[in-house]
Amino acid sequence: MENNASNKTRKSLAPKGEVWVWFTSLGLVLGLAMVLFLFGLILLRGFNFFWPVPVVQLELKEDSEAVFRGNTSFAGVIASTQERSLQEIAVEEEILLEEEEEVEADGILGQALQTISEYRVFVGSRDRYGQSFRYFRHNDILERSFPEDIIRAERRVEGDAFFFPQRIQFQDGSEVTREDANFEDELDRVVKEGRARRSQINRIDRREIGPINLEIRELTMDLRFLNRIERTEGDLSEAQEAQRERLTERIAQLNEQFELLRDKADELRETNQSIRVFYEYADGTSGQIAIGDLFRFYYPNRLGFFQRIQVAGIQFWEFVSGYPREANMSGGIFPAIFGTFVMTLIMSIAVTPFGVITAIYLREYAVQGPLVRAVRIAINNLAGVPSIVFGVFGLGFFVYIMGGTIDSLFFSQAQELGTPTFGTGGILWAGLTLALLNLPVVIVATEESISAVPRGVREGSLACGASKWQTIQRLVIPASLPGILTGMILAMARGAGEVAPLMLVGVVALAPNLPVDGTFPFVHLERKFMHLGFHIYDVGFQSPDSEAAIPTVFATTLILIALIVVLNLSAILLRNHIRKKHKGSAF
Amino acid sequence: MNDSTETLQQAPDIKQKETDNPDKTDFRQDYISFRNYNFFYGPTQVLFDVNLDIPERQVTALIGPSGCGKSTLLRNINRMNDLVDGIRHEGELLIDGTSAYDPTVEVISLRKRIGMVFQKSNPFAKSIYENVVYGLRVAGRKKKSSLDEAVETSLRRAALWDEVKDRLGESAFGLSGGQMQRLCIARAIANNPEIILMDEPCSALDPVATGKIEDLIHDLKKEYTIVIVTHNMQQAARVSDQTAFFYLGKLIEYDETEKIFMNPAQKQTEDYVRGRFG
Numbered sequence: 001m002e003n004n005a006s007n008k009t010r011k012s013l014a015p016k017g018e019v020w021v022w023f024t025s026l027g028l029v030l031g032l033a034m035v036l037f038l039f040g041l042i043l044l045r046g047f048n049f050f051w052p053v054p055v056v057q058l059e060l061k062e063d064s065e066a067v068f069r070g071n072t073s074f075a076g077v078i079a080s081t082q083e084r085s086l087q088e089i090a091v092e093e094e095i096l097l098e099e100e101e102e103v104e105a106d107g108i109l110g111q112a113l114q115t116i117s118e119y120r121v122f123v124g125s126r127d128r129y130g131q132s133f134r135y136f137r138h139n140d141i142l143e144r145s146f147p148e149d150i151i152r153a154e155r156r157v158e159g160d161a162f163f164f165p166q167r168i169q170f171q172d173g174s175e176v177t178r179e180d181a182n183f184e185d186e187l188d189r190v191v192k193e194g195r196a197r198r199s200q201i202n203r204i205d206r207r208e209i210g211p212i213n214l215e216i217r218e219l220t221m222d223l224r225f226l227n228r229i230e231r232t233e234g235d236l237s238e239a240q241e242a243q244r245e246r247l248t249e250r251i252a253q254l255n256e257q258f259e260l261l262r263d264k265a266d267e268l269r270e271t272n273q274s275i276r277v278f279y280e281y282a283d284g285t286s287g288q289i290a291i292g293d294l295f296r297f298y299y300p301n302r303l304g305f306f307q308r309i310q311v312a313g314i315q316f317w318e319f320v321s322g323y324p325r326e327a328n329m330s331g332g333i334f335p336a337i338f339g340t341f342v343m344t345l346i347m348s349i350a351v352t353p354f355g356v357i358t359a360i361y362l363r364e365y366a367v368q369g370p371l372v373r374a375v376r377i378a379i380n381n382l383a384g385v386p387s388i389v390f391g392v393f394g395l396g397f398f399v400y401i402m403g404g405t406i407d408s409l410f411f412s413q414a415q416e417l418g419t420p421t422f423g424t425g426g427i428l429w430a431g432l433t434l435a436l437l438n439l440p441v442v443i444v445a446t447e448e449s450i451s452a453v454p455r456g457v458r459e460g461s462l463a464c465g466a467s468k469w470q471t472i473q474r475l476v477i478p479a480s481l482p483g484i485l486t487g488m489i490l491a492m493a494r495g496a497g498e499v500a501p502l503m504l505v506g507v508v509a510l511a512p513n514l515p516v517d518g519t520f521p522f523v524h525l526e527r528k529f530m531h532l533g534f535h536i537y538d539v540g541f542q543s544p545d546s547e548a549a550i551p552t553v554f555a556t557t558l559i560l561i562a563l564i565v566v567l568n569l570s571a572i573l574l575r576n577h578i579r580k581k582h583k584g585s586a587f
Numbered sequence: 588m589n590d591s592t593e594t595l596q597q598a599p600d601i602k603q604k605e606t607d608n609p610d611k612t613d614f615r616q617d618y619i620s621f622r623n624y625n626f627f628y629g630p631t632q633v634l635f636d637v638n639l640d641i642p643e644r645q646v647t648a649l650i651g652p653s654g655c656g657k658s659t660l661l662r663n664i665n666r667m668n669d670l671v672d673g674i675r676h677e678g679e680l681l682i683d684g685t686s687a688y689d690p691t692v693e694v695i696s697l698r699k700r701i702g703m704v705f706q707k708s709n710p711f712a713k714s715i716y717e718n719v720v721y722g723l724r725v726a727g728r729k730k731k732s733s734l735d736e737a738v739e740t741s742l743r744r745a746a747l748w749d750e751v752k753d754r755l756g757e758s759a760f761g762l763s764g765g766q767m768q769r770l771c772i773a774r775a776i777a778n779n780p781e782i783i784l785m786d787e788p789c790s791a792l793d794p795v796a797t798g799k800i801e802d803l804i805h806d807l808k809k810e811y812t813i814v815i816v817t818h819n820m821q822q823a824a825r826v827s828d829q830t831a832f833f834y835l836g837k838l839i840e841y842d843e844t845e846k847i848f849m850n851p852a853q854k855q856t857e858d859y860v861r862g863r864f865g
Binding site for chain 2: 367368457458459460462463464465466467470474475478
């Protein structure tokens with residue numbers, strides 16, 4: 001009887017498909033949850049990177065293992081609290097001791113179930129402590145405090161540091177100490193002035209010395225070429241002699257300019273080095289830093305909520321607009337953002353017309369038969385080829401064959417001297433490689449949208465006396481533009497995030513120059529470039545202090561995702577605009 | 588088959604209808620002429636030995652049940668079937684005395700001489716103005732004044748001018764179904780063709796819109812030769828001068844519309860027009 005009843009309920013549910021509704025929706029919910037989790041994590045940890053957190057000062061017991069050179073005071077930011085069992089620690093120590101004293105380890109094993117909690121604290125000052133993070137057991141901590149006067153300083157080298165500023169020493173030897181009323185204002189002022197001087201130095205280096213250097217390099221190359229001719233042929237023609245003279249003269253002239261500018265920059269640098277800030281660490285040890293090395297500072301324990309937002313905003317802007325320092329460990333990621341953007345642009349410009357033309361031929365002109373079917377299958381399969389394969393192809397075809405040919409045709413001088421121009425990885429080749437990678441995506445999307453153009457429209461056009469090409473050009477392409485853009489959006493999303501093939505065709509961890517800048521001819525397609533995806537890999541997994549790099553990795557990931565979202569969003573808005581224009585209301 | 592050729596040979600009676608074109612006899616009686624015409628889609632034959640002369644500046648209706656080949660015949664006139672793979676034809680199709688399939692005839696210039704209106708109105712995703720001048724633009728006409736003029740004349744002839752003259756720049760999709768179909772007619776006549784083919788132009792329209800289109804056909808036949816495919820018997824009776832009845836790819840009977848409807852020679856025709864089958 002009971003069995004019957006349950007049968008009945010099952011029957012009443014089955015025809016409506018209720019069970020499957022739950023089952024299928026479960027799949028969706030699971031997927032959504034994972035995506036939301038991923039985005040949430042990246043958002044949270046990415047933004048955390050910029051958020052100024054209070055700095056805690058810890059007093060340790062004298063006998064604590066964490067005591068550093070007899071100092072018991074540390075200041076830093078608590079990164080996390082974690083529990084570890086003694087066994088784990090024992091195992092770690094055992095490895096450290098190389099199993100010297102097994103007996104003792106056995107003794108510790110007896111307490112295996114005991115756990116201890118400890119803080120993981122970002123203490124900064126890599127130059128002093130060796131690594132950025134230190135561990136402090138809760139049991140060892142005597143006192144915790146949040147000192148008002150401590151500052152968090154962003155330094156040129158060795159990462160951030162936490163300290164109490166004591167006095168400022170100016171060029172002329174005069175000093176302002178913390179007892180003086182205007183100490184904090186003065187500190188603020190000198191740091192700001194130092195920053196201004198540094199940006200002036202940068203301007204001289206990049207904008208003024210850069211082009212001079214470039215010209216000198218080119219002229220030197222010409223000179224070397226002439227010298228080589230002299231060596232091999234024994235003699236130079238008169239015209240060549242005259243040219244050599246001209247070159248030498250010009251180089252000397254440029255060198256003069258260069259030295260002038262360099263002196264100016266050196267003077268500024270010297271000023272920045274001669275003003276120094278003396279400070280004390282939390283444990284009372286003193287130290288000093290030149291104003292040129294102190295980029296920015298704030299009082300983390302004095303900030304109100306809105307000031308925190310302000311500091312976070314400044315840090316965000318610095319990160320997004322700044323250039324990387326210290327092997328990408330600190331500083332900004334602007335070159336990587338810019339490189340990713342330009343490369344994606346090159347890719348889109350290359351892939352869209354190519355894919356659209358191919359799709360038009362396949363759909364409109366090719367005789368539909370086994371051959372076209374085979375081609376179509378091949379295209380679909382191309383989308384599944386691992387991207388590194390495209391990277392290898394790009395290296396072989398674009399870089400070596402095409403780049404090599406361009407070099408031997410137009411840059412033979414440089415090539416002979418062993419400095420290839422296009423014959424080495426560059427942003428153009430990277431863009432083209434990714435274009436190839438995404439070609440199937442664009443072809444498939446375009447073909448679909450072309451075949452969705454109603455037959456009536458084509459017939460109407462032909463009946464008006466239009467040729468096939470006129471019909472395609474005037475009606476079919478405009479009508480399938482939204483579909484083409486969809487393909488482009490997919491291609492951009494994939495292309496901007498792709499890293500593996502790029503490593504072979506032009507991405508570098510640190511590029512000295514941007515692919516687009518103020519030096520003629522402004523767009524330098526042959527230059528190597530930085531890419532956010534590769535930057536993540538480099539910072540996160542190739543840097544000397546990868547633990548300290550974790551927040552940077554999250555922040556960079558956040559920016560990469562934001563960039564892709566922005567690119568896609570603009571393409572989607574464009575698509576919607578076109579859709580509105582081309583699809584009327586009714587029908 | 589013999590019967591149909593017989594009817595063809597009968598001299599068209601002029602007095603039967605109201606005389607829209609008093610000098611009708613001056614026009615060619617075999618303006619569009621199918622001679623022993625067979626047509627195949629791949630292995631399937633759809634038209635069997637059709638002999639049909641369509642007179643100039645008259646309305647000729649093609650009727651018959653679905654799949655009888657009347658649309659195929661119509662689409663042969665402007666070679667619209669060229670788009671389909673695996674087509675083949677035998678026999679001759681003469682338009683104004685020249686073979687439509689003559690190697691010297693370019694299909695594009697042929698289509699410029701023959702306007703076509705489809706069953707489902709198919710305005711382009713452009714403005715009303717651009718829809719009308721589409722044929723002229725693809726023909727390379729650029730002069731603004733001549734395009735403007737063509738738009739006004741065509742829209743006036745299509746009896747649409749007064750309704751749309753204030754919104755020529757707006758999308759054609761904003762029009763009603765009947766207006767769209769008249770726009771398509773305007774588009775067809777903007778090229779200044781000699782023939783207008785209509786493939787069930789009113790089948791998607793309400794009675795009011797249908798009435799307007801039928802009035803329009805009446806006006807247009809003063810200047811154009813019109814061939815219309817229709818499923819609607821009353822419509823065929825109302826608008827056409829000649830009617831051809833097709834059945835299973837064969838031309839069963841072709842005569843004055845009045846005769847076809849009042850006194851058909853063939854039993855099949857009578858059954859069809861009386862609504863007994865089809």
